[in-house]
Amino acid sequence: MSEHISSLKLYIGIWLALLAGTLLTVIAAGIDLGPFNAVVALTIATIKATLVVLFFMHVKYAHEKMTKVVLISAIFWLAILLALSMADYATRLWT
């Protein structure tokens, strides 16, 4: 996909960031933040996923623009699936 060759330092840095994120999410889960526990956990997970996609999967350096189109479309479809389904189930008990 890309002729770009990332440095060893970058890969190690991303790896350490991912491990730190895992530790952080375990620690954060032990603290009572009320409804924000889920928000914090999913935010950390999304940051970790973004790091993997951009650097390990080389999307940051992809010169094939279709890669980004496919990725963004997939996230958009997932958002439609989750948002519309939850909008349905969350409002069923409304009178």
Add this chain to the structure above:
Amino acid sequence: MRNSSVAAANHEAHENPALLHHFATEEQQKDAASLGMWVFLATEIMFFGGMFCAYLVYRYWYFGDFGAGSQSLSVGLGGTNTAVLICSSLTVALAVRAAQLDQRKTLVICLVLTMLLGLMFLGIKGVEYHDKFVEHHVPGPSFHFPGHIPSHPDVPINQQHAQIFFSLYFVMTGLHALHMIIGVGLFAVITFYAMRNRYGSHYYTPVEVAGLYWHFVDIVWIYLFPLLYLIDRHK
């Protein structure tokens, strides 16, 4: 055979036999291969997305029972597995880099490490499943999950709702594990060819494409871990 010789003649400089006749350049061929994997991953996002959606709906409905089910899982084992998968993602990324740099030996070492880490993940997952069977937390006639809902000592756990949690737990982690098994199989084949010096800076598409798949499976676990193991841990 006539068709292929005509096609070959159409290429002015046909030095690389690996270049298929319907691609103009090697670069285009490589881009097409990884784009194909990205399209497959988009379908995988929808595949796992359906299960995440089911999880969200039932968590919303049976909030307390899901919290109780989540608390019965081992954060230590789940967290260790998260770290193991992250390490395997690093070794895959380093394998691709080694192929790009023509470091054949490093490539094989990284691929073998990836498979070992993948098998380690599956082993730890097996221990977790074993514990769940011993504890009778597997949905079915012998399901037994006594106790009360977190922060509500007066409300007993609803056995049906708890079984939905554990059904989702086994299906989501089970399908994730199936993806891991397929990934280890892919890397076994790639390691076989890597040992025969097939891959280098001139050609490393299988390493890269299998790597994309492996990173995707890692990302699924990055979401499964907090959703299944960490919710309501503080209560």
